[in-house]
Amino acid sequence: MKQFLIFVKKEWLHIWRDRRTLFILIWMPIVQIILYGFALTNEVKNSNIAIFDQSQDQASTTISKEIAASRYFNLVKNVHSDQDIGATFRQGKIRMAVVFPVNFRYDLLHSNHAQIQLIADASDPNTANTLTNYASSIINDYQQSLNQNEQLPYTIKTQVRMLYNPELKGAYSFVPGVMALVLMLVCTMMTSIAIVKEKEMGTMEVILVSPLKPFRIIIAKAVPYLFVSLLNIVSILLLSVYVLDVPIVGSIWLLMTESTLFTITSLSLGILISNSAKTQQTAMFIAMMSLFLPTLLFSGFMFPIENMPLPMQIISNVVPSKWFYIIIKDIMIKGLGFTSVWKETLILVGMTMTLLGISIYKFKIRLA
């Protein structure tokens, strides 16, 4: 036990004395959360639009006002010709234009049929879609207010309720994603160089010629990083609750336990890489390629896994962060308990055991 503790102490001193790396380890999650929270948002807010109102009647001005008042849109220009619309789009000033034809209200009241044209910049298809949907729904609202007093014979109204995230905030999905990403980065990349560093420095030679057991060396290497990771988890959660307004609906203790489990999984993976790599550079590179990209691609936080081709979906199953992402989403956002995440938890436990087992089995008790 004493042997183990002194090894942990030694590892801790390595981390502690390398202030620059420690600084990065602690600030990286904070910077990432803030980056994703404010800079890399895919929510549609305050999009610039132009209105071309050719009828200037009561109906068209009311609709224009409603659209301009919405928090999704920001009216920047009233245009006066078709050419002007094209020009404004080309200048990149607007995302969408609303065109009212001549005699809009007259047509609406007398022929029961009027048209509004929505022109959107579809170079970004998702945004274009979202914008036209928002505008359509505002127009629909107006139409319904017109028909208020009349009884239409057959109407179907859709009632939409956005569960778990009624305001449709992007933060709800990326906080769990960033958590998975950051923990993976900190734990795996840092531990991936831990063992190979000793090999490179030559200290492994002396450590091997000692009664230390491989099992203890490996666990002792991981412990300080576990501690740093727990610090990261806490800072991510604090930021998400107090800065990004993403509440923790479920049990915080369950959340912490699951996060710790995932941390251990990542640490085991890092140790396995460190065990097999010959130089620190290779180790870092493997960690980068085998973790960073798969975590981004296959955890489901950037791209929905259900939409991927089947082989990709199968591959995604071996990415630990996918399971962690599901767990965190379920607990933190949906407020579910352990009974709904036990399967994913079991998968993570299984992965951890396998990775650690392979690391200990593959730990070289000799130099070559």
Place this chain on the structure above:
Amino acid sequence: MKPVVVENIVQKYRVKKTVVDALKGISFTVDSGEIFGIIGPDGAGKTSLFRILTTLLLAESGNAWVDGFDVIKDYKEIRNRIGYMPGKFSLYQDLSVQENLEFFATIFNTSIQKNYDLIKEIYQQIEPFKDRKAGQLSGGMKQKLALCCALIHKPTVLFLDEPTTGVDAVSRKEFWEMLHRLKLQGITILVSTAYMDEASLCDRVALIQKGEILSINTPGGVIDQFEKPLWAIKANEMYKLMNAIKDDPAVESCYPFGQYHHVVFKTQENSKQKLENIAKGGHFTNIEIEAIKPNIEDCFMALMKD
């Protein structure tokens, strides 16, 4: 059983597709409490041999026992009881002197206090710097710290792989004095070096070259094996002189040694006369010729020729 027994150890390694023989079946034994020197140039196979004996490498074939334990089967036992100081400085550079020592004491299940008397004399020299990071120590102090760390668990056999390489002359001398004091404590010491002059400080030496042992003997014994007279010659143009001597068919070998060339003849009759003739024939001036006693290096050169 003797502390170190080596039987027919063969070691090969592969560089791309060619197989290089690091050790070509070497055997020797080391007696209890002696300083046994493995002397040889770089690339002779010294480090490979040390790594096999310290259970870090598996030999291609052959057997070896350290302290009565098989280096393959009982590697765990051996790792409990030997001290090893690799050729490359292998302590934690970002840990202080004290922290390094404490770390190595603890992983060997002991404490600094318990075996302090063993390292006291060496440690006292670096104690003023005990809070300094190991990476900031001078070469000689690094070696002293490494020796302390290798000694702290009171090993029965101590393996020192080129401990004095890159260390200044004064520190080298001190280092060897320490080894002699350790020997008095009953520790068997296996030390490798590329410095021939250190051979005389060992109890017995094995001269090793290209993976083969040329001779195992006491330093005195090695010198006694050198039977032919040895001449030292000096003149104004040393390089020309060397070529002139080498061209003579009667000369067995000639090599530069400090300010002189050392010369050995194939036959012993009139050798001084022959040497003088060569020097005069080449119109050299300021000629000095002297009969000298061979040292280990001369013996090594002679053995290499064979």
